Amino acid sequence: MKTAIRGQILSFQGNPFTEPLEDCLYYEEDGLLIMENGHILEVGSAVKMLATLAPDIPIDVYQDALICPGFIDCHVHYPQTEIIGAYGAQLIDWLNKYTFVAEQKFSDKIHASQAAEIFLKETLRAGTTTASVFCTVDPTSVDAFFEKSEKLNMRNIAGKVLMDRNAPDGLLDTPQTGYDQTKDLIAKWHGKGRSLYSVTPRFAPTSSPEQMEMTGAVWQEHPGTYLQSHISENIGEIAWVADLYPDRSSYVDVYSHYNQLGPRAIYGHGVHFKEDDFRVFSETGTALAHCPTSNLFLGSGLFSIETAMTGPNKVRTGLATDLGGGTNFSQLVSMNEAYKIAQLAGYALSAHHAFYLATRGAAAALYLEDKIGTIAKGYEADITVLDLKATPIIDYRLEYAQSLEEILFVLMIMGDDRATRATYVSGKRVYFNDRDTGKEHFAEL
Ligand SMILES: [Zn+2]
Incomplete structure (x- = not known):
């Protein structure tokens, strides 16, 4: 009709x-x-x-x-809905103190379904119709999310977090179980209705080299699926990655080495990117999610949207909330804070450009600009x-x-x-x- x-x-x-x-x-x-x-x-x-x-x-x-x-939200964590506005910590402490505590509850299907429902309602209330969503390490959290998303017939992207070290026992998988569960979830959800699957290593510090290897493999084995993670968000995090991966020349090189860059790979942040990092992302067609409210709230730093979108090495970049590090579901608020971050670097982000970053630009970051x-x-x-x-x-x-x-x-x-x-x-x-x-x-x- x-x-x-x-x-x-x-x-x-x-x-x-x-x-x-x-x-x-x-x-x-x-x-x-x-x-x-x-x-x-x-x-x-x-x-x-x-x-x-x-x-x-x-x-x-x-x-x-x-x-x-x-609106399209390129990077967000639905299990963190219950910890939005958690006080006083920067990235690593914030993960340990709040995130890893909240995420342990998501092996309970009822809890996960309720959280998914609240999250999706807030998303619609904010005018957001597509998001790239991190679930938790437990496959239950993925089923709970996609079941609700499917009822609304939303084009959402989501995946099970892969994490086999540096987190509480209750949140760890192994390289093999992470691989197997990801494969099963791809078969179950990728392309079912409008749902799309994203292979989701949380970030390099919480995966062993073995898991990083198998994560790149499972993604490469399933063309058309996504990969989402985090990169260069916080100074302490970057130093930690250098310690954990001494043979790699940079944070970007870690993901590159494990075959996790390319079209349909999207990374949150890139706050501390150098020109060479932009170059690798540009050349490989890897995308960035700019998360202004999160970067300010967690004191992570100021991302250069000007460099990403107009520099010599342009990167597909979309706006994102990164809840619960981010503080608001509304992409209008993300635009507002993106404007202020750009102002601090002497760049005036126009309203047209900001609206583009939350709509067609975000779709381009997700390689969906021919659909949404x-x-x-x-x-x-x-x-x-x-x-x-x-x-x-x-x-x-x-x-x-x-x-x-x-x-x-x-x-x-x-x-x-x-x-x-x-x-x-x-x-x-x-x-x-x-x-x-x-x-x-x-x-x-
Ligand atoms: Zn995030």
Whole structure:
């Protein structure tokens, strides 16, 4: 059955960091978007399209709103939902004190399912329709996540964490069990509906060289699957990796040596990357997830989005929340903090560029730019509707906005999950914040 959405539509069809903005930006002041079977059938001027549209097609009309592609979160940990905002530690202490404690509960299926449900609801409320998700070492945590994600028909990427050292016993696998469980989970979930599997070594310090070897192998044996991990987040972490892998010339070289770089490999952070690290990522087609709220919250450092997107060695980079090191589900908040991080380095990240990084740019980082992240004919119908009157102060402030760019910038600096009016997944409205009644509606999951 065909359905439609009408309102202001904004999307990117190219990369504004490397191409002229007017070639990249798609904007329709009074647009119509027709959907069928989870895909976008047509998009264009409402007035023109309504002239020929069958009168019985239901249309959701949004006034004072901006219809854009569903946000994409390139790096996030659903089991850490319960420890968001945990005080006082930097990366390694934070892992030991909070993360590894929380993650041990996820062998309990009921606990894992409840956490997955809360996580996905918050994701939809934030207008995010795809995420690349770390589960825990226990395969139960992966089943719990994908079962819930599948109910919503979301295009999510997720995987079981691989970890055989430097963590509590309850969170360790072995090179062999990690390999076997990963293989089983790929068979079970990769390509089932819209689900995609990611081989997920937590990071080099928590895997032995044997496990790193087998992790690279299992990924290479399954073309089309993803690999996600962490890199160069924190100064102490980098020194630890140098101690643990004395034969390798750099942190990047560790992952390179174990065949974990390439298309569909995405690494969180890269905060302390040198030009040579960007070069290897660029040449191998490996992607980075920029996690601004996490990098600030954990005191990790300031990532250079300017170098990644405009330097001599460009790397596919998307925005990410990295919850629970990150502090907010909303990618608007990630944009806000990314702007401030760039400002500290003397680079002004425009609203257009920031929106690109959370939509089409994030899709490109995940090699999904032909499927999601753009509103255009043939794309999967994952859509977010942002409210231009989300809060009294945003409403007031936007009375004084003089351009689309200014509206976008105000939204990303002042907005959060309150700005989500509706979220569509695969053509179906799965979240709706009804301004008339003040009530929120979620699809069942
Ligand atoms: Zn992370």
